[in-house]
Amino acid sequence: MFFSIIIPLYNRPQEIDELLLSLTKQTYMQFEVLVIEDGSVNDAKNIVANYADELDVKYFVKPNAGQGFARNFGFERAKGDYFIIFDSDCLIPEDYLEIVKNYLFEHQLDAFGGPDAAHTTFTSVQKAISYAMTSPFTTGGIRGNKKHIGQFHPRSFNMGVSREVYEKVGGFILTRLGEDIEYSIRIHENGFKIGLIPEAKVYHKRRTSFAQFYKQLHFFGRARINIYKHFPKELKAVHFFPAVFVVGLGILLLSNVFYLPLGYVCNFFFLLFFVLIFFHAWQVNKSIKIAILSVIASFIQLFAYGLGFIQDFFKRVIFNQS
Known part of the structure; x- marks a missing residue:
C-alpha cells in the first residue's frame, strides 16, 4: 500500500519543518509527500528542500485559492493508493502510517479519519485548546471518538481517501467554510464506506493564542x-x-x-x-x-x-x- 501525503501550506514555514521532521521517523515508509504552497509570501521552498534526501517529497507553488483547492491540486498529482491530508500544524506519531496500513487491510475503508491529541511539547495554552476541542463537555466531544453522533465525517487535519473515491467523487468543491464535512457527505452519498481509525491520532497544534482560537472557532x-x-x-x-x-x-x-x-x-x-x-x-x-x-x-x-x-x-x- 502506497500513500500520498498532501499538505496545503500558507505562510507557515516553521510548521512544515516540524511536520516533515516527524514524517522522517515513520516506521512504514511507503509514501510520498506533496507540499502545496498556496500563494504564500513567506514560502518554505528551502525548508522542504532540506528533506529531499530523507523523504520522497515534492514541492509545488500555486496562486492562492484556499486550502480545499490546494488539496485538489495535490490530488491531481498524487500517485498513492490512498491520499492522506494533514494540516501543516500537525505532528505525526512515528507509527501512524503503520497503524493506518494495518487497519485498512483488515477493514477495507474507502475513506477514514483519526482523532487529534496534545503533544508533550505543546504549550499550556495549546494543551488547553486541545482539551476544549476534544472534551466530552464541549462540541469537541462529538468528533474523533468511537461514540460520534450520526455519520462520521473525517476532518481535514487528519483525513484519508482512496484513489477510487477521488476518481468517482472528485475533490473539494468548497475551499473553506466546512469544506471537509461537505466532502465527507458526498463520499457517503456515493456509497463509499467511511470510518474512524481510533488509534491513528495526530498531534494538532491548532492555535497558539486564545485570540487566534476565538477567530478560528467563530x-x-x-x-x-x-x-x-x-x-x-x-x-x-x-x-x-x-x-x-x-x-x-x-x-x-x-x-x-x-x-x-x-x-x-x-x-x-x-x-x-x-x-x-x-x-x-x-x-x-x-x-x-x-x-x-x-x-x-x-x-x-x-x-x-x-x-x-x-x-x-x-x-x-x-x-x-x-
Whole structure:
C-alpha cells in the first residue's frame, strides 16, 4: 500500500519543518509527500528542500485559492493508493502510517479519519485548546471518538481517501467554510464506506493564542451554517448547543443585572458546568494550570462557535442573504 501525503501550506514555514521532521521517523515508509504552497509570501521552498534526501517529497507553488483547492491540486498529482491530508500544524506519531496500513487491510475503508491529541511539547495554552476541542463537555466531544453522533465525517487535519473515491467523487468543491464535512457527505452519498481509525491520532497544534482560537472557532460556527445550506438534513440538534450556550449566557447576565430569580438557576448551572470541565481537564492533563486554562478555552470554544453560528443562521437562513 502506497500513500500520498498532501499538505496545503500558507505562510507557515516553521510548521512544515516540524511536520516533515516527524514524517522522517515513520516506521512504514511507503509514501510520498506533496507540499502545496498556496500563494504564500513567506514560502518554505528551502525548508522542504532540506528533506529531499530523507523523504520522497515534492514541492509545488500555486496562486492562492484556499486550502480545499490546494488539496485538489495535490490530488491531481498524487500517485498513492490512498491520499492522506494533514494540516501543516500537525505532528505525526512515528507509527501512524503503520497503524493506518494495518487497519485498512483488515477493514477495507474507502475513506477514514483519526482523532487529534496534545503533544508533550505543546504549550499550556495549546494543551488547553486541545482539551476544549476534544472534551466530552464541549462540541469537541462529538468528533474523533468511537461514540460520534450520526455519520462520521473525517476532518481535514487528519483525513484519508482512496484513489477510487477521488476518481468517482472528485475533490473539494468548497475551499473553506466546512469544506471537509461537505466532502465527507458526498463520499457517503456515493456509497463509499467511511470510518474512524481510533488509534491513528495526530498531534494538532491548532492555535497558539486564545485570540487566534476565538477567530478560528467563530469561523467554524459560520461553517456549520454553510454546510446546512448545501445539506439541510445535516444540521442536528447537537449543533445548536453552542448557540444555546450563548443565549444562556445572555440570560445569565440580564438576570444578574436586574436581580431576577432566574439568575440563581443560571448561576448554578454555569458554575457546575465549568467546575466539571476544570476537574476533568485536571484529571486528563495532571495540571491545575492547564485545567484553569481549559475552562477559558472551553468558554471561548462554545462562545465563539455559538456567535458565528447565530450570526450566519440569521443572515443566511432567516434573512436568506448570501
